[in-house]
Amino acid sequence: MNDRVNTRKNGRINVVLNHKQTPHTNEADSLFKSEQDRQKHEILDRFEKELEEYVGLNEVKRLIKEIYAWLYINQKRKELGLRASKQVLHMIFKGNPGTGKTTVARMIASFFHEMNVLAKGQLIEVERADLVGEYIGHTAQKTREVIKKANGGVLFIDEAYSLSRGGEKDFGKEAIDTLVKAMEDQQHEFVLILAGYQREMEYFLSLNPGLPSRFPIAIDFPNYTSEELLEMAARMVIEREYELTDEAKRHVKEHLRKLRLEQEKTFSNGRYIRNIIEEAIRMQAVRLLKEGLYDRESLVTLEKEDFNFDASHVKLK
Numbered sequence: 001m002n003d004r005v006n007t008r009k010n011g012r013i014n015v016v017l018n019h020k021q022t023p024h025t026n027e028a029d030s031l032f033k034s035e036q037d038r039q040k041h042e043i044l045d046r047f048e049k050e051l052e053e054y055v056g057l058n059e060v061k062r063l064i065k066e067i068y069a070w071l072y073i074n075q076k077r078k079e080l081g082l083r084a085s086k087q088v089l090h091m092i093f094k095g096n097p098g099t100g101k102t103t104v105a106r107m108i109a110s111f112f113h114e115m116n117v118l119a120k121g122q123l124i125e126v127e128r129a130d131l132v133g134e135y136i137g138h139t140a141q142k143t144r145e146v147i148k149k150a151n152g153g154v155l156f157i158d159e160a161y162s163l164s165r166g167g168e169k170d171f172g173k174e175a176i177d178t179l180v181k182a183m184e185d186q187q188h189e190f191v192l193i194l195a196g197y198q199r200e201m202e203y204f205l206s207l208n209p210g211l212p213s214r215f216p217i218a219i220d221f222p223n224y225t226s227e228e229l230l231e232m233a234a235r236m237v238i239e240r241e242y243e244l245t246d247e248a249k250r251h252v253k254e255h256l257r258k259l260r261l262e263q264e265k266t267f268s269n270g271r272y273i274r275n276i277i278e279e280a281i282r283m284q285a286v287r288l289l290k291e292g293l294y295d296r297e298s299l300v301t302l303e304k305e306d307f308n309f310d311a312s313h314v315k316l317k
């Protein structure tokens with residue numbers, strides 16, 4: 001099955017993630033021919049294993065492989081005295097809240113660091129208020145400080161379109177200009193990732209015609225399906241050393257199915273799942289204290305009643 005819609009728009013690679021795929025260990029996709037080979041590519045192997053912990057994200061997995069292959073071949077070229085090319089690696093991440101954008105950005109920062117693309121590999125996550133100041137000149141200064149912090153790492157700007165909120169007169173424009181200048185002057189010293197809702201992002205890019213071509217990699221993060229959300233819940237439970245009873249599983253599944261039907265744009269996907277699991281853990285703790293149950297089985301079991309969605313404090317957003 002073809003799991004990626006990979007189009008080229010304005011010279012940009014536009015990757016649409018298909019979360020529907022189960023974690024893939026597709027032999028045909030693998031760069032390793034043998035176990036010996038795998039050991040030679042220890043960094044890629046480690047990142048692939050880390051990514052397998054996440055539901056879906058297949059295109060990120062593919063992108064990592066692509067970049068790894070390019071850097072590896074570059075190294076081989078250098079060894080033979082051939083020119084090793086540099087590439088622009090700034091990216092656009094489009095998707096609703098909780099679809100994994102920040103998680104992936106963090107991983108990419110660390111991957112680039114290990115591959116010597118970035119000197120430090122830190123992720124600096126900012127939003128409009130961190131960049132935009134209150135008087136003329138203040139914004140450029142604030143933005144430059146943020147870029148300085150991101151030097152050697154990834155600068156991740158969430159809801160990037162808020163920078164063009166107020167039009168020409170707004171200080172947001174000064175932030176964009178400062179960023180563009182830094183992208184030119186410090187081209188290979190940091191990676192800039194602009195993230196936000198798909199539609200708003202596309203509108204923002206259309207308003208700033210100089211921007212799209214500076215971001216050759218665009219990744220779409222679609223909402224997770226109810227099955228994927230359930231899979232995520234199952235993994236989070238295991239990771240925390242808990243277990244769901246069959247009844248609890250059915251209850252959560254039904255809740256997610258209903259939610260997914262009425263889901264709106266602001267539904268927080270993976271974050272919602274993390275929050276309902278954490279709430280269930282608190283509910284279980286209250287139940288166990290009340291009942292005085294401290295045996296191993298009780299301590300690890302999350303029951304249906306621990307997921308009381310009618311009385312839940314967890315917001316959908």
Ligand SMILES: Nc1ncnc2c1ncn2[C@@H]1O[C@H](COP(=O)(O)OP(=O)(O)OP(=O)(O)O)[C@@H](O)[C@H]1O
Binds near residue numbers: 053054102274
């Ligand atoms: N594919 C996934 N598998 C497992 N957990 C996931 C996945 N995607 C997201 N999550 C979990 O959901 C939570 C939110 O993810 P993250 O912060 O990366 O989303 P985001 O797209 O950056 O959201 P926002 O735009 O609101 O900042 C995290 O706890 C993350 O681990």
